[in-house]
Amino acid sequence: DANKKSQYALQTLTTWLLDLEREGTIDNELATVISSIATACKQIGSLVNRAGISNLTGLAGETNVQGEDQKKLDVISNEVFSNCLRQCGRTGIIASEEEDQPVAVEETFSGEYVVVFDPLDGSSNIDAGISVGSIFGVYEPSPECRIEDMDDPEAMMQKCVLNVCQAGNELLCAGYTLYSSSTILVLTVGKGVYGFTLDPLIGEFVLSHPDIKIPEKGKIYSFNEGNYQSWSKEQQAYIDSLKDSSQWGGKPYSSRYIGSLVGDFHRTLLYGGIYGYPGDAKNPNGKLRLLYECAPMSMICEQAGGAGSTGFQRVLDIVPTKVHERQPLFVGSKWEVEYLESVLQNKP
Ligand code: AHM
Numbered sequence: 001d002a003n004k005k006s007q008y009a010l011q012t013l014t015t016w017l018l019d020l021e022r023e024g025t026i027d028n029e030l031a032t033v034i035s036s037i038a039t040a041c042k043q044i045g046s047l048v049n050r051a052g053i054s055n056l057t058g059l060a061g062e063t064n065v066q067g068e069d070q071k072k073l074d075v076i077s078n079e080v081f082s083n084c085l086r087q088c089g090r091t092g093i094i095a096s097e098e099e100d101q102p103v104a105v106e107e108t109f110s111g112e113y114v115v116v117f118d119p120l121d122g123s124s125n126i127d128a129g130i131s132v133g134s135i136f137g138v139y140e141p142s143p144e145c146r147i148e149d150m151d152d153p154e155a156m157m158q159k160c161v162l163n164v165c166q167a168g169n170e171l172l173c174a175g176y177t178l179y180s181s182s183t184i185l186v187l188t189v190g191k192g193v194y195g196f197t198l199d200p201l202i203g204e205f206v207l208s209h210p211d212i213k214i215p216e217k218g219k220i221y222s223f224n225e226g227n228y229q230s231w232s233k234e235q236q237a238y239i240d241s242l243k244d245s246s247q248w249g250g251k252p253y254s255s256r257y258i259g260s261l262v263g264d265f266h267r268t269l270l271y272g273g274i275y276g277y278p279g280d281a282k283n284p285n286g287k288l289r290l291l292y293e294c295a296p297m298s299m300i301c302e303q304a305g306g307a308g309s310t311g312f313q314r315v316l317d318i319v320p321t322k323v324h325e326r327q328p329l330f331v332g333s334k335w336e337v338e339y340l341e342s343v344l345q346n347k348p
């Protein structure tokens with residue numbers, strides 16, 4: 001019976017996107033953009049897996065045996081991501097951590113979605129074989145930045161910046177891919193959070209984490225505590241409190257920190273607790289970038305029932321004033337993020 005569900009039936013990213021299209025949650029053009037991002041992530045994942053081996057033929061920045069300049073993996077990943085988005089023909093403007101300015105895409109013929117991304121976050125971990133990831137967000141199409149209207153490049157650039165600098169609450173889609181023991185793509189289009197694991201044998205992302213919900217409260221905090229001395233006294237008090245076992249029934253919070261946002265965030269999403277990158281005396285806005293780090297992660301976290309905050313404001317409400325703007329980020333279980341806000345704002 002052809003209509004009977006077979007034991008070999010798989011929900012892949014492709015069939016999942018088709019279902020969303022059928023029910024009218026996304027249109028065909030957005031599905032195409034998301035598929036092209038997934039293709040980029042497969043390609044980047046394979047480069048990351050082989051990083052140690054390709055290095056044997058020449059270190060990054062040096063020439064390899066073919067006499068070609070070897071580029072660093074983050075630069076290559078940016079090319080891979082940009083190429084996939086250009087080729088899909090549905091992207092109008094892209095903004096990447098690796099580019100100073102947003103770029104209008106020449107090949108677009110419809111769709112014109114605005115895509116922001118960090119192609120390879122945490123790349124300082126690569127040489128030690130530690131997890132890294134890609135982060136992305138997709139905004140409403142904008143017809144304002146057509147390359148054929150480019151008689152005035154400077155005005156065009158300003159228009160592109162304006163189109164990219166949107167609040168996170170305008171995101172249509174946000175996601176990340178973790179390159180680790182397996183390659184996992186986690187995605188939201190505003191109707192919950194879904195995780196897909198790459199099956200390397202069939203080359204497909206297979207639905208492995210349907211409708212992810214973050215625990216209401218967790219037992220883990222994830223901060224770079226090396227910066228403790230330059231934190232505000234409220235920030236210090238918060239971490240001191242998590243370590244004070246007497247407040248938590250005799251067992252303190254556990255500390256886990258990879259130094260790779262996608263890995264630290266993914267663990268926080270699945271196990272609960274809080275990930276934080278606070279501002280400090282030297283960098284009042286911390287380190288992470290609003291557009292392609294803080295906002296997509298906050299949307300995913302909220303969609304999973306958690307929260308994303310700067311400590312004083314919901315991350316998704318902030319309209320960036322520049323493309324590479326930084327903001328403090330605290331994401332995770334509702335309980336820990338709200339507790340942090342109360343401590344930072346002196347509202348016990
Ligand atoms: P990058 O975009 O230059 O890779 O930096 C971002 C990374 C994040 O993955 C991570 O959360 C953070 O930097 C770690 O910073 P630190 O080493 O200061 O703890």
Ligand code: MG
Nearest residue numbers: 097118121122
């Ligand atoms: Mg980054």
